[in-house]
Amino acid sequence: MSKFLGTGVALVTPFKEDLSVDVDALKNIVNHVIDGGVEYLVVLGTTAESATLSKEEKELVKQTVATANNGRLPMVVGVGGNNTQQVVNELKTSDLSAFDAILSVSPYYNKPTQEGIYQHFKAIAEASPLPIILYNVPGRTGSNVLPQTVIRLANDYKNIIGVKEAAGDIVQAMKLIKGKPKDFLVISGDDMVTLPMVLVGGAGVISVIGQGFPKEFSQMVRHALRGNLDDANHIHFQMMDIIEYIFEEGNPAGIKAVFENKGLCSPYVRLPLVPASNALKEKISNYGLKVPNFR
Template sequence: MNFSGAYTALVTPFRDGKIDEERFREHIEWQITEGIHGLVPCGTTGESATLTHDEHKEAIRICVEQANKRVPVLAGAGSNNTKEAVHLATFAEEAGADGTLLISPYYNKPTQEGIYQHFKHIAEAISLPIVLYNVPGRTGSNVLPSTVARLHKDLPQIVGIKEATGDLIQVSDLIEQCGSSFTVISGDDFTVLPLLSVGGSGVISVISNLLPNKMASLCTAWNNGDIETARKLHFEMQPLNRAMFMESNPIPVKTALALQGKMDTDFRLPMVPLAEANLERLKSIMTEAGLL
């Protein structure tokens, strides 16, 4: 499967310390109605690092059920523990996900060979298409283009990567070394349009939790050759993109959804509510964007 276009890195609504299934299903349904191209449960934006294994599985199950094959579900199943990642990826496959998103091992800081062996071990345990996730700012290590090219060559089910380095030289090197059969997806809402311009395929987006139609329209406009519309949408979203990272993701985006009445502002420690001064800034930016 080719994971292209705009995919939403879904927030995970909580209520009373548990996943709020009703609000989660409503959010997924709204995303599909608004024209999003795909869904990603249990990523960074979904607070995956603080979900129990049972909750992680529950979030994937709910998303797969609610999507009901109307759009692809790329289920987050990564871990810095290879055995744990195999367990979660195996569940994603059993639950009916269309693919799995696997972050590179965080905290351990493995060598490039260790990163290669980690992903190779997971790929040999499942048959789902795999999209890698490279975000050095959170993991402490960078998955180099040469390592990605080696993985794609040796393990064809590794079909793409979510690139969140913000480094367009690295993106260009990836596309050059991996070839047109490999999907490079932006993991950074600021760089979707530049990434598309060098041959990227789309985005796994935070802001599309709020603006699914606009982000999907940007990708569609680019693919249709309507560069002017894509550029217009890019700049329209930039103020809100900046607001989504005024504090650590997903604090601002979940707060924004709560301000719209779509879910509670319920975070898992060590995530905490948005600072009061930033809350006022967020309200102002959302009002200007027509979201409040």
């Protein structure tokens, strides 16, 4: 699954002032990240505010990204939830022909046991027409998919090809990398710990900051995958401040403020989220005025 080595970006859904989907801005963002050198696109993940998009809007987003991409990069689409049967039905009835894999988040709110999580993904694996990347993000779901559960799924279902690991726990990531099947991908879901995860054997990242600074962040990941530690460290340390900024008031308010600063889209998000504060926008703007000497 070399197509998912390196940097994938979890695309935002840009909105107009009336909070309708801004199709033109989305096309511009797709071209921006492709021109920046990322390896693949992730559509309708958490950063896309999928929870507040209607079924029709999700279809619009998928079609818009697929058209703008025009086959240039592999694409992953988010298909997940906390109602297993509903996820299975979506997989069986959706047109996923434009995509190369699905990203499926661990069930949120229900707080299932590890066996419940296993059975959830077993049902998805048996229904999915595409390879599956699991998504573990305990800070949002309320439950942690433990390494033994991920490894059990990876061994039992060959179409489960990787995990986006966003627990922010480097020890947990190392346990996953140590115990995984040979070709299974452990992908960082946390921008700040991407570098150390790659250096201990991770496959790359599904990134938020990578869409704001695609050239720089994807180059850092490539340096890390090639073992160029000095160059990777140089970019990582230069980007630490902006990574902190974009999550300071929640995602995707922060990254949309970056895009506003770059003239790529407006800062609007849908309730219950609110746009970044003026104070945060000023910090982001000041960072942009003193763009570090990346290499």
